[in-house]
Every structure is written in C-alpha cells, then in structure tokens.
Amino acid sequence: MAERFQVDLSGMVDLLSRHLYSGPQVYLRELIQNAVDAVTARQTVDPGAPATIRLSPGVNAAGDPTLEITDSGIGLTTAEARELLATIGRSSKRDATFGLGRNEFIGQFGIGMLAAFMVADRIEVTSRSLTPGAQAIRWEGHADGTFDVHELTTSDTVPLGTTVRLTARRDTGHWLSGDTVLGLAREYGSLLPFDIAVSVSVADSLDPVWHRVSEPELPWRVAHASDRDRSRALAAYCERTFGFTPLGHIDLELPVAGVSGVAFILPQSVSPGSGQHRVYTKRMLLGARVDRVLPDWAFFVRAVLDTDALTPTASREQLHDDEVLFGVREAIGVQLQQWALRELRSDSRLARLVIGTHHLALRGLALTDQSMLDLVTEVLPFETTDGPLTLAQLGAAGEVVYTTTTEAYRRVAAVARAQGIVVLNAGYVYDADLLARLGQRPGWSVRELASADLVQALGLPGVDREWELADAVARARELLTPDDCDVIVRSFSPETVPAILLRDPEGEHRRDRDRERSASPELWGGLLDSFAENTTSRTRTLVLNDTSAVARRLLAAPPGAVFASGLRALYLSAVMLAGDGLRSSESAALADALGQLLESALAHPTQEDPA
Numbered sequence: 001m002a003e004r005f006q007v008d009l010s011g012m013v014d015l016l017s018r019h020l021y022s023g024p025q026v027y028l029r030e031l032i033q034n035a036v037d038a039v040t041a042r043q044t045v046d047p048g049a050p051a052t053i054r055l056s057p058g059v060n061a062a063g064d065p066t067l068e069i070t071d072s073g074i075g076l077t078t079a080e081a082r083e084l085l086a087t088i089g090r091s092s093k094r095d096a097t098f099g100l101g102r103n104e105f106i107g108q109f110g111i112g113m114l115a116a117f118m119v120a121d122r123i124e125v126t127s128r129s130l131t132p133g134a135q136a137i138r139w140e141g142h143a144d145g146t147f148d149v150h151e152l153t154t155s156d157t158v159p160l161g162t163t164v165r166l167t168a169r170r171d172t173g174h175w176l177s178g179d180t181v182l183g184l185a186r187e188y189g190s191l192l193p194f195d196i197a198v199s200v201s202v203a204d205s206l207d208p209v210w211h212r213v214s215e216p217e218l219p220w221r222v223a224h225a226s227d228r229d230r231s232r233a234l235a236a237y238c239e240r241t242f243g244f245t246p247l248g249h250i251d252l253e254l255p256v257a258g259v260s261g262v263a264f265i266l267p268q269s270v271s272p273g274s275g276q277h278r279v280y281t282k283r284m285l286l287g288a289r290v291d292r293v294l295p296d297w298a299f300f301v302r303a304v305l306d307t308d309a310l311t312p313t314a315s316r317e318q319l320h321d322d323e324v325l326f327g328v329r330e331a332i333g334v335q336l337q338q339w340a341l342r343e344l345r346s347d348s349r350l351a352r353l354v355i356g357t358h359h360l361a362l363r364g365l366a367l368t369d370q371s372m373l374d375l376v377t378e379v380l381p382f383e384t385t386d387g388p389l390t391l392a393q394l395g396a397a398g399e400v401v402y403t404t405t406t407e408a409y410r411r412v413a414a415v416a417r418a419q420g421i422v423v424l425n426a427g428y429v430y431d432a433d434l435l436a437r438l439g440q441r442p443g444w445s446v447r448e449l450a451s452a453d454l455v456q457a458l459g460l461p462g463v464d465r466e467w468e469l470a471d472a473v474a475r476a477r478e479l480l481t482p483d484d485c486d487v488i489v490r491s492f493s494p495e496t497v498p499a500i501l502l503r504d505p506e507g508e509h510r511r512d513r514d515r516e517r518s519a520s521p522e523l524w525g526g527l528l529d530s531f532a533e534n535t536t537s538r539t540r541t542l543v544l545n546d547t548s549a550v551a552r553r554l555l556a557a558p559p560g561a562v563f564a565s566g567l568r569a570l571y572l573s574a575v576m577l578a579g580d581g582l583r584s585s586e587s588a589a590l591a592d593a594l595g596q597l598l599e600s601a602l603a604h605p606t607q608e609d610p611a
C-alpha cells in the first residue's frame with residue numbers, strides 16, 4: 001500500500017527561516033497578505049463588504065507577547081481550515097485548472113502560514129466563513145506539528161472574517177512588540193488599498209489608539225492642484241522612503257505590463273551597478289532593495305514600482321528573472337530614455353542639475369543607442385582646452401582631438417591652450433568607446449592627440465639662436481640620456497611654463513624595439529635595424545621654453561654643477577606637471593638639485609641680497 005510523506009514541521013520552519021526568507025520579520029508580511037487576500041475574496045462576492053485589517057500587539061496572562069490580526073475577509077469553514085491551514089503547499093488561491101496563482105491574490109504557494117512559526121509556538125485561528133450556515137471555528141496549530149480544529153458553540157457572536165492570534169516563543173517576543181509590529185506593518189502594507197491599522201497603547205489611557213498604516217492611493221496616483229504641488233509631495237515621499245531629496249522625478253507607466261511607479265533622480269552621482277529599487281507586487285512590498293528591474297545604466301535613479309505582472313520568487317523578496325521581467329526592464333529603459341531626450345534638451349534647471357551630477361550615467365546611456373549618443377553630443381559639456389564644449393560644438397569647428405587620460409590632458413593643456421589647439425579630455429570611463437562610436441559616423445573626424453601636434457605648433461627659435469644654444473642643448477641631452485629623454489628648445493607661451501615634457505607613443509614603441517635588439521642581436525640580425533630610422537630617438541622629450549626667463553638663464557649658464565642641477569630641477573618639475581608623480585629616487589634627486597642651487601646661490605650672494 002502506498003504510504004504518505006511525513007513532514008517534520010520544525011525542520012520545515014528551520015528551512016524557511018534560514019534558507020528562504022531574509023529573516024523572521026517576514027512573518028508579518030505573510031499574515032497581512034493572507035488577510036488582504038481574504039478581504040479581496042470576500043469583495044469579489046460582496047463588493048460593498050467592509051475591508052478592514054486590524055493588528056493588536058499585546059501580552060497574555062502569563063506575560064508572553066501576543067499579536068492578533070483580524071480581517072473582515074471571506075473566513076474559513078471547518079473543512080477549509082483542516083484542509084488549507086495544516087497542509088503545506090496547499091493554497092486556495094491557485095487556478096484549479098492551471099495550478100497557477102490567481103491574479104487577484106498575492107499568495108499562491110501555500111507556505112506563508114508556516115512563517116508565523118518562526119516567531120510563535122502557537123497559532124490560533126478563529127474564523128467565521130461567509131458560506132451561508134457555516135459555523136464559526138477555532139483552529140489551533142503548534143510548532144511541534146500538531147493541530148486541533150473544532151466548531152464554536154458561540155458562533156453568532158463571532159464576526160465574519162478571521163482572527164489569527166500568535167503567542168511568541170520565549171526568544172522571539174521582540175518580533176511581536178508594538179513598535180516592531182507598527183514599523184513592519186508600515187513597511188509592508190503602506191501602499192495596500194485597504195484600511196490597515198495597528199493599535200498602539202498610550203500612557204494614561206486604557207484604550208489603545210489606532211494608527212492607520214496604509215495610504216488610500218499610490219503616491220504617484222494622488223491628484224494634486226498643480227504639477228508643482230505633485231512634485232513637492234513626491235519629493236517628500238522620496239525623503240520619507242529613501243532618505244534623500246531627489247533632483248526630480250520621472251513617471252513610469254507601463255499599463256500593458258501592469259507596472260506603474262516613479263523614478264527619483266539621485267542628488268549625488270553614484271557608481272554604476274548600485275541600482276536597487278523598491279518594488280511592490282499588487283501593492284504589497286516585495287523588497288526595498290530589488291535589483292534587475294531597471295536597466296543597469298539607470299543607476300542614477302531609485303525607483304518605486306508597483307506591479308501586477310511580475311512574478312515574485314517563493315521568498316517573495318526578489319523577482320523571477322524571466323522574460324516578463326526582461327520585457328519590463330526594456331520598456332522602463334525606453335521610458336527613461338524618452339524622458340532624457342525630452343528634458344535634457346530643454347536647458348531647464350533640472351536638465352542642468354542632472355547633466356552636472358550624472359554625466360557619467362549619461363555617457364553610459366550614450367553607448368546604449370544612437371538617439372542617446374545624439375543627445376549626449378548635443379548636451380553634455382566636455383572639458384576642453386577652450387573651456388567646456390559639447391561634442392557637437394567641437395565637431396562643427398572641425399576635428400575632435402582628444403587625450404585618453406586626464407593625466408595626458410593636464411600635461412598638454414596649458415601649452416595647447418596657449419597655441420590655440422583645442423584638445424578634449426576623454427579621461428572619464430566610457431569616453432573612449434563614445435568617441436570611437438562617434439568617429440564611425442559619417443561627417444565626424446575624431447582622433448587622439450599625438451605629441452607631434454604640439455611640437456609642430458611650438459615656434460622654432462631662429463637659426464642664430466639655435467647656433468647660440470647648440471652647446472647648451474647638447475650638454476642637456478647628455479645629462480638626460482640616462483632618463484631616456486631628449487631635449488629640444490622651442491618658443492611658446494605661456495612664458496610662465498619654463499619646460500614641458502612630451503611623451504611620444506611612437507618613441508616608446510621604438511624603445512621596446514631597441515631593447516629587443518640589444519637583448520638578442522644575432523636572432524634579429526639586421527632586420528630590426530632596417531626599421532630603426534633614428535636610433536637616438538627617446539620616448540620623451542623635454543621642451544625648454546625659450547620665452548621663459550628661467551629657461552633662458554639655464555641655457556646661458558656655463559657647464560658645471562649649477563647647469564646640471566638647474567636642468568634636473570626643470571626636468572623633474574616638468575615630470576610633475578605632466579601628472580606623472582615622482583619616484584622616490586626622483587624626489588631625492590630634486591631635493592639634491594635644489595640643495596645644490598641654494599648652496600651655490602649662498603656661496604655667491606648678489607648685491608641686492610638684504611642679508
């Protein structure tokens with residue numbers, strides 16, 4: 001004869017609390033949800049029926065914390081109580097034919113009731129069913145896996161609906177305390193469309209006060225006298241819910257998918273990947289930190305969403321990552337993009353704030369589709385040597401020339417600016433991809449800055465001057481040979497910059513080749529030599545500025561310690577100006593050079609020296 005599975009109740013409860021739910025707090029969500037479903041079921045047969053849910057925390061005669069949850073719902077008959085409350089996995093809310101959860105109810109799995117055993121040893125259910133002639137019943141379940149059900153003789157005095165009464169276990173009393181229940185009921189139930197209230201005892205009064213926790217309407221559906229009032233109310237809701245004042249909000253409505261909500265724009269920039277949102281299913285909180293419901297690039301907003309269409313996992317704390325979720329995520333992405341395309345072109349205060357704060361997210365957005373790339377080229381200002389300019393402005397003026405790192409930009413900015421060369425700092429994440437995409441578009445010329453661009457723009461000293469400087473330049477070259485740095489003299493503004501360091505990617509490539517050649521001469525024979533057009537090329541070039549008084553004084557100095565120290569000091573400050581930072585040996589060399597210069601200055605004091 002076939003035998004029935006046996007279920008160990010405490011083992012099941014342990015499984016739920018440790019591996020399914022995030023913690024015992026979900027017991028209240030499950031009970032509120034059962035009450036809501038019962039009220040919904042009653043309203044389908046009797047639309048005018050009361051729809052109230054009342055939660056009363058208290059203590060029993062033995063001093064153990066208790067909680068009563070009373071609903072004006074459909075109630076349970078004796079047979080239903082026996083069948084539904086004590087059978088794990090049995091639910092009245094599934095479609096009889098398809099076995100799926102019925103759309104009007106939140107519950108579907110038939111395990112929610114078990115959650116109450118995470119905090120209680122005993123659950124008592126008193127209920128009177130709406131079924132004509134049904135007797136009121138009392139069902140009592142225990143954590144040891146036993147239950148008892150009987151009909152009440154005082155049936156008529158029991159109101160229609162159900163009261164679930166929990167008595168806390170010794171170690172779980174705090175989950176049933178008034179403050180905890182009020183906080184949890186607000187968290188889970190504030191958007192439910194029913195009258196849900198928690199009784200709170202007040203000092204000096206025997207009668208408790210009822211605190212209503214549910215709002216009659218979704219905050220983004222409440223009617224307001226003006227758009228301004230609505231924005232204010234939504235900002236206040238965001239402050240209460242997320243703890244920040246948003247820059248603005250974006251309405252999200254996907255009627256076909258049964259999704260509505262609002263996305264609040266964060267007041268500070270955040271790093272990608274931190275998008276977590278508050279999601280309600282059928283107006284009951286699913287989770288305060290649900291991910292994957294918005295596209296990854298939407299990390300500049302926090303959304304509150306209510307959905308009928310998305311399926312929760314059994315823990316009811318995350319959403320099933322199925323095709324429906326995929327579709328919703330895409331559709332929300334389109335709404336956010338449409339908002340951006342409309343609002344950010346408007347030059348409104350909000351547009352300026354959003355562009356200033358979330359330019360990184362907008363760069364990411366531009367990689368998602370062509371219309372967003374259009375938007376970004378039009379509205380996003382980039383740092384250039386000609387001040388903030390959009391890519392569209394740069395493109396209209398001709399070529400877009402950029403550096404791929406902020407360091408490289410800093411290195412050349414002052415000189416490029418003075419020569420009238422417009423260089424864009426493409427050092428932010430996404431910029432390289434963005435410019436590459438732009439470069440593929442017809443009509444756009446986009447390229448990376450080469451050091452030759454600058455060298456060509458810098459003025460050559462006259463022939464006489466070159467002769468005059470030849471000896472000093474040769475000495476300087478020799479001194480910087482160990483640093484793999486060439487030295488040239490040019491005249492350029494600003495005259496306050498005595499020297500700049502240019503890095504030549506071509507030269508770096510040559511250096512690698514030289515190294516390889518010297519490491520294995522016989523292997524390569526003359527092959528590599530044929531490529532080596534100039535074996536003295538260095539990877540970097542120190543360009544001394546002949547319009548700078550300091551550089552001129554150095555170039556006029558006789559050979560010796562002062563020349564060597566002065567050159568080293570200029571070279572190392574050019575390294576720093578280039579944003580490269582000094583190695584410890586270079587810092588020591590700079591200190592040495594300055595010490596040397598001080599010493600010689602003090603050894604030969606000038607006439608004007610007050611000392």
Ligand SMILES: Nc1ncnc2c1ncn2[C@@H]1O[C@H](COP(=O)(O)OP(=O)(O)OP(=O)(O)O)[C@@H](O)[C@H]1O
Nearest residue numbers: 034035038084091092107108109110111112113162
């Ligand atoms: N307050 C209530 N009023 C009427 N019936 C109830 C009530 N609470 C529970 N029930 C009945 O007990 C059944 C089992 O409840 P349980 O919470 O275990 O599962 P569920 O709500 O159906 O699904 P889920 O596990 O998804 O919450 C319900 O389907 C419902 O028929």
